[in-house]
Amino acid sequence: MSDRVLGVVGVLLAGFYIWQATLIETSFITDPVGAKTFPIIVGIVLAIASVAIFFLPDSDPHWPAVSRLFEIGLSVAVMIAYTYALPEAGFVIATIFASAFLAWRLGATPLESIIAGFCISVGIYAIFHLILGLSLAKGPFGF
Amino acid sequence: MDTLFALADGFAVALTWQNLLLALIGCFLGTIIGALPGLGPSNGVAILIPLAFSLGLGATPALILLTSVYYGAMYGGRISSILLNIPGDEPAVMTTLDGYPMAKNGQAGEALALSGIASFVGSFVATIGLAFLAPQLVKLALLFGPAEYFALYVLAFATLGGIASANQGKAAFAAALGLGIAMVGVDGQTGVPRFSFGNVHLYDGINFLVAIVGLFALSEVFIFLEHRNEETDGNPDSKVKIGRMLPSWAMLKGCFGAISRSTVIGFLAGVLPGAGASLGSFMAYGLEKKISDKDKTFGKGDPRGVAAPEAGNNAAAGGALVPMLALGVPGSGTTAVLLAMLMALNITPGPLLFTKNPDVVWGLIAALIIANVMLLALNIPMVGIFVRILMIPTKYLMPAVAMISFVGIYGISGSTFDLMVMILFGVLGWVLRKLDVPLVPVIMGVLLGNAMEVNLRRAMTISNGDWSTLVASPLSISIWTLAVAGFVLPIIAGKYLRRAKPTVPEVAETEAD
Numbered sequence: 337m338s339d340r341v342l343g344v345v346g347v348l349l350a351g352f353y354i355w356q357a358t359l360i361e362t363s364f365i366t367d368p369v370g371a372k373t374f375p376i377i378v379g380i381v382l383a384i385a386s387v388a389i390f391f392l393p394d395s396d397p398h399w400p401a402v403s404r405l406f407e408i409g410l411s412v413a414v415m416i417a418y419t420y421a422l423p424e425a426g427f428v429i430a431t432i433f434a435s436a437f438l439a440w441r442l443g444a445t446p447l448e449s450i451i452a453g454f455c456i457s458v459g460i461y462a463i464f465h466l467i468l469g470l471s472l473a474k475g476p477f478g479f
Numbered sequence: 480m481d482t483l484f485a486l487a488d489g490f491a492v493a494l495t496w497q498n499l500l501l502a503l504i505g506c507f508l509g510t511i512i513g514a515l516p517g518l519g520p521s522n523g524v525a526i527l528i529p530l531a532f533s534l535g536l537g538a539t540p541a542l543i544l545l546t547s548v549y550y551g552a553m554y555g556g557r558i559s560s561i562l563l564n565i566p567g568d569e570p571a572v573m574t575t576l577d578g579y580p581m582a583k584n585g586q587a588g589e590a591l592a593l594s595g596i597a598s599f600v601g602s603f604v605a606t607i608g609l610a611f612l613a614p615q616l617v618k619l620a621l622l623f624g625p626a627e628y629f630a631l632y633v634l635a636f637a638t639l640g641g642i643a644s645a646n647q648g649k650a651a652f653a654a655a656l657g658l659g660i661a662m663v664g665v666d667g668q669t670g671v672p673r674f675s676f677g678n679v680h681l682y683d684g685i686n687f688l689v690a691i692v693g694l695f696a697l698s699e700v701f702i703f704l705e706h707r708n709e710e711t712d713g714n715p716d717s718k719v720k721i722g723r724m725l726p727s728w729a730m731l732k733g734c735f736g737a738i739s740r741s742t743v744i745g746f747l748a749g750v751l752p753g754a755g756a757s758l759g760s761f762m763a764y765g766l767e768k769k770i771s772d773k774d775k776t777f778g779k780g781d782p783r784g785v786a787a788p789e790a791g792n793n794a795a796a797g798g799a800l801v802p803m804l805a806l807g808v809p810g811s812g813t814t815a816v817l818l819a820m821l822m823a824l825n826i827t828p829g830p831l832l833f834t835k836n837p838d839v840v841w842g843l844i845a846a847l848i849i850a851n852v853m854l855l856a857l858n859i860p861m862v863g864i865f866v867r868i869l870m871i872p873t874k875y876l877m878p879a880v881a882m883i884s885f886v887g888i889y890g891i892s893g894s895t896f897d898l899m900v901m902i903l904f905g906v907l908g909w910v911l912r913k914l915d916v917p918l919v920p921v922i923m924g925v926l927l928g929n930a931m932e933v934n935l936r937r938a939m940t941i942s943n944g945d946w947s948t949l950v951a952s953p954l955s956i957s958i959w960t961l962a963v964a965g966f967v968l969p970i971i972a973g974k975y976l977r978r979a980k981p982t983v984p985e986v987a988e989t990e991a992d
Contacts, residue, residue: 342914346652353659356674363669367936368944371666371673374932378662382655388648397913400705408704412906415881419898422889431882438700438878443707448874456879460886470533470890 339393346386354379407441414438426475427465431457482611489841492539493849501536501544502846506853509551513558514865516565517703517873518880520552520756520796520813521919522695526880528820529688529887538824539839543846545820546800549813550602550847553756553796554854557594557789558865562587570756570792573764577777577784584780588862593726593734593782594789595858599851601742601790605797606847608746609804613833613840616805620830625937626949630958632931635808638751638965639920647970649916657924658931660685667929668936680896687819687925689888689897693904694911694918695816696884701909703877725859726782734786737767745791749798749811756795756811763791797847804828804840807930812919819926 357375400408418434436453444452464470492498512523524545531541556571561578574594581590623631636654663674664684675681741763748759767787768777777784799811807829809815821828826839833840858865888901908918935949942948950956 338914342652342916350655353674360666360673361671363671366669367940369936369939371669371671374935375659375662375673378655378658378928381651382659385648385651385655389646389652392646392648394646394649394915397915399913404705408701408909411701411704412902415885415902415905416899418885419895419902422898423895427886431885435878435882438704438881439874441704441707442874442877444874452875452878456875456882460879460882464530464886464890468530468534470530470886471893472886473889473893 337393338396338399339389343386343388343390343393346389347383350379350383350386353382411438411441422473424475426477427472428457428461429475429477430473431460482614485614485837485841486610486845488837489843489845492838492842493543493845498540498543498842498846499849501540502547502850503853505544505547506551506554506850506857509548509553510555510558510854510857510865511551511868512548513552513555513571514869515555515871515876516559516563517699517877519556519569520549521816522699522880523552524548524813524816524820525688525691525695526883526887528816528823529692529891530883531820532688532823533887533890538821538826538836539842541820541824542817542839542843543850545817546843546847547850547853549817550793550796550850551854552813553602553793554595554598554858555865556792557598557785558591558862559869561590561594561785562866562869570760570788570795572757573760573788573792574785576764576788577779577781580778580780581782581785586780589726589730590782590785591862592859593730594785595855595862596726596731597734597738597741597786597789598793598858599855600738601745601793602797603848603851604742605746605749605794606844606851609797609800609847610844612750613801613805616801617830617833620806622954623830624952625934625941626951627955627958628934629931629938629949630955630962631806631808632927632934634958634962634965635802635923635927636920637962639917639923646915647966649914650920653911653916653918653920654924657921657926658928659924660690660921661687661925661928662932667933680894684929685900685925686891686897687922688823688891689901690904690925691816691819691922692884692888693901694908694922695812696880697901697905698908698912698918700877700881701905702912703873705909707874730782734783737771737783737787738790740770741767741787741790742794745794746798748791749795750801756792756799756813759795759798760788760792764788800847804832804843805830807832808927809923812922815919815922815926819922822926 354376357372357379360372360375362370362372414434414437418430421430432453435456436449439452440446440449461472465472509523512518513520527545527548531544536544553570556566557574557578560566560571560574561582564575564579566572566575578590578594581587639650639654661684663681665672665682672682744763744766745759748762749756764784764787767783771777771783796813799809799814803809803814803818807818807827809818818828826832826836884901885898888897891897911918911921938948939946950959
């Protein structure tokens with residue numbers, strides 16, 4: 337079933353891709369092939385592969401339970417929030433929260449995860465910023 | 480003789496204190512990365528590229544650091560295979576078959592040392608092979624025109640699909656997806672934006688480093704989030720006794736044949752475009768079992784069953800560098816990642832690399848030989864340290880991996896947009912892995928897409944738009960034939976490989992108990 341869905345999504349994606357490729361504006365300087373042809377070929381390959389997957393599907397993968405899917409979704413949301421928090425809160429503070437959350441969801445107790453978050457954040461800051469001189473996001477307190 | 484002189488120059492480049500130190504750090508880090516379950520050569524190197532890049536290392540030092548990590552990871556994968564029965568990375572799967580039973584018999588130390596020696600022989604011979612074979616391939620490659628290069632890229636994708644994946648449709652799907660992603664951004668030849676939907680961030684295209692770190696490293700974090708509590712955290716339940724640290728002379732002598740055969744097979748498997756180290760160790764173990772398993776001792780802790788796959792996968796790692804350096808076509812997932820690093824440093828691999836930047840090529844090859852010796856020296860006496868590092872539970876390791884990925888990508892551009900794209904690729908990588916769509920063709924598509932298109936358009940410009948130019952020379956016809964054969968043959972004849980591969984872990988369990 338999953339592979340059939342993948343096949344349908346692939347065909348739709350290929351259709352969208354080829355449609356977008358035909359909309360590429362051509363400039364006045366151009367070569368015999370032009371900017372459209374190769375993307376269209378790629379789209380056609382994508383479509384053929386998707387059709388093949390649709391008609392010859394593998395057995396279904398083992399999908400996690402809905403609650404676990406929700407957790408993965410939540411982790412993605414935390415990562416997105418993290419990227420926006422980086423320039424506002426600075427690397428150290430944002431990273432403490434993000435890595436503590438991930439450690440917690442990976443099975444650490446709340447206290448363990450806070451300690452882990454602190455160690456990971458300060459550790460990365462010390463190694464990559466203080467020793468190796470990599471520039472990290474600066475927050476209101478300068479770290 | 481030229482090769483020897485060039486190699487001597489290479490040693491002159493590599494033997495600076497800075498480069499030696501980098502090689503040592505790389506070997507050490509690489510062994511750790513390879514040993515930790517969930518981190519393998521490709522995602523380990525992927526995380527480190529942006530870091531090496533943003534630290535402002537020069538081309539040769541950066542390349543030395545990262546290839547040392549690559550070789551180190553190949554060594555490290557065996558440690559958790561032998562001690563925990565959990566392969567540290569994919570090529571180390573075959574090592575669990577006899578390595579873990581050996582550890583259970585109280586021969587863990589001998590198994591580790593033996594596999595270390597086998598790894599050394601495999602990669603040492605392969606590196607020498609690389610030094611001699613790559614220049615020959617370069618001579619051939621100088622005959623290649625744009626049409627031949629276009630065919631060569633098709634060959635790489637076709638064979639990658641045939642060998643790396645169980646389902647040709649999915650391999651082709653992955654390749655097309657990667658190529659499609661590579662098309663995003665301003666077209667280099669006519670200057671028109673493509674697939675950028677008016678978004679300024681997309682005009683530069685999608686940075687392949689962002690795609691690689693997302694697909695390889697971040698998706699691994701999601702896999703671990705999904706499987707929390709399902710497996711042990713990498714802690715050995717029962718303390719496996721390490722035992723004596725050096726194999727007996729008789730054991731080494733008994734493994735000599737296995738190591739030499741596996742080295743040759745591994746090297747050849749590595750040189751094939753798209754095959755890589757997993758196939759090398761798989762074939763080496765399979766053949767050794769056919770030749771030597773007269774008393775049915777394989778799978779019960781036969782030393783030859785440890786030596787063969789380790790020699791095979793390390794030889795394949797060296798072999799995979801041949802097409803990557805000489806043609807610019809990577810032979811495996813990790814070499815695709817190394818190719819990404821070269822491109823990030825503005826070095827284009829291929830025949831011209833050997834004439835334009837001989838210091839890079841030969842410095843690298845010399846560094847590989849040095850790294851190899853270092854790894855042997857590190858791995859035999861210091862294996863206890865790596866065993867202790869293995870105890871880091873994944874609940875602390877994976878958050879650190881995720882955060883270092885963010886640091887690396889942020890270090891390149893400092894842009895929130897790139898981080899968002901990385902997260903997107905992380906989710907995409909997770910979904911594709913669930914659906915058994917291979918990730919390596921996606922990466923290769925993203926990396927090679929533009930070069931592939933440029934060569935197609937160059938060939939067509941030369942021929943004034945005549946498509947038959949793609950099959951006009953005997954060389955290109957033979958490459959096309961190989962490509963078609965490489966894609967079609969596995970569908971017909973590859974059922975053996977396909978059936979044998981997934982059953983490997985089950986065999987390991989039933990025979991170990």
